[in-house]
Amino acid sequence: MIDHERDLAHVREATERLLNAAASLDNAAAAEPSRLPGWTRGHVLAHVARNADALVNVLQGRPMYADAATRDADIERDSGRPLDVQLADLRETADRFQAAGAEPADWSRTVELRNGVTDSASRIPFRRWVEVALHHVDLGVGHELEDLPEEFVQREIDFLTERFKGLESVPATVLRADDGRGWTTGGTSGGISVMGPATEFLGWLAGRRDGSTLKTEGGPLPELPPL
Template identity: 60%
Template sequence: MTPPPHQNPADPATRNQAPRDPASDNPAAEAPDADAAAVRDATARLLTAVETLDDAALRAPSRLPGWTRGHVLAHLARNADALLNVLSGRPMYVSGQARDADIERDAPRTPAVHAADLRAAAARLDAAFAAEDAQSWGRTVELRNGVTDLAAAVPFRRRIEIELHHVDLGLDYAVDDLPADFVARETATMARRFHAHPDVPEAVELRAEDGRTWRTGAPAGEPVVVTGTPAALTGWLTGRTTGSGLSASGPLPVLPPL
């Protein structure tokens, strides 16, 4: 299960982003309480899958290069704590080295310990979401590498982590299983991510088979039109597929590492 070349074992909601105005990358800040509920649902689905694993399955490779399934689960637990830090005004991680060391430390644990840790970390973050109100959701928070966003976007960022890393486990949850509302919002998020990106020199028009369109890549020029199901578009944009299920009016653009 070799992942596409632009997929790396890092936080899909925060990696390799330049500092920016939070309002420019905020598709998820409209209904943070609803997003928090969706996070709970996604976490429950993930935990159901984790409870089916044994030690050997946890030690098996995930779809992320160099990471076992245990690494993925360790990252998800620590990411919940990291986003709690963000909402509390603390650095997301003490350092990149500390983040990586925590994941390496926790990866070999048993399935029961992974499940208990993930459940507890998710509950802590959910309690923090519940403590926010309309005014506090509107403040600006800082994530990794100088990235800023509105606090209201944090629940959807957590949902990105859970949904995409659930796919990365390589179990019975694939890109086509991602919820439709998540797929639509994540496609819009990734289109914004790659808009005017120096490593995407082509203009690109994304066309979902249901009629929705997004523009990304170079701001000007005749676009390469990439067409497919919403899930196929999301899978390609997030590095979870190589573009299977898509058609294009020219060579499929090569996307930069996430």
């Protein structure tokens, strides 16, 4: 069972780590490229802030974003701000998200995100945790997938393998972690086995690593659709 209150606490902790890391930058470093193609660190910070507002919208029954073009324009608009403005925005929007999460609500209700995707309201704090944790890695400031909490790694692999399950464009794939854990994903045809550390699975599934260190049997590493 999803514990949204526990996940809200995880979000708070992950946000503090991100803020502390971002505070070590300066304006020039914030303008440098991040690990996401085409985005500076400023783009990443702006996106994390705007995502908090978007998820508040979701929790309060409003559209996540006005539309895709507005979402992209807002990130571009905010990407070049001075670092102190970025940090203040990150903290203020994080506080708004926590306040929205503390409001009395039916956490079993279904909410709508982007592109018609729906989910349980109880999963929204975890989705926010994902945004904060992975984009912290994307900043390229020394925080790696291997530094993420084990609970996060397990749950995000669970989530992503389930997301790709049933897609016939992805061969049936079994993931076998070095520590004995296993997952299945993909369609019904194929039969690929992939072996390696769980953090490498996470990097591949989340589009953060190319999977070149993973070992496969039965064929090459499947190509995954973009998230």
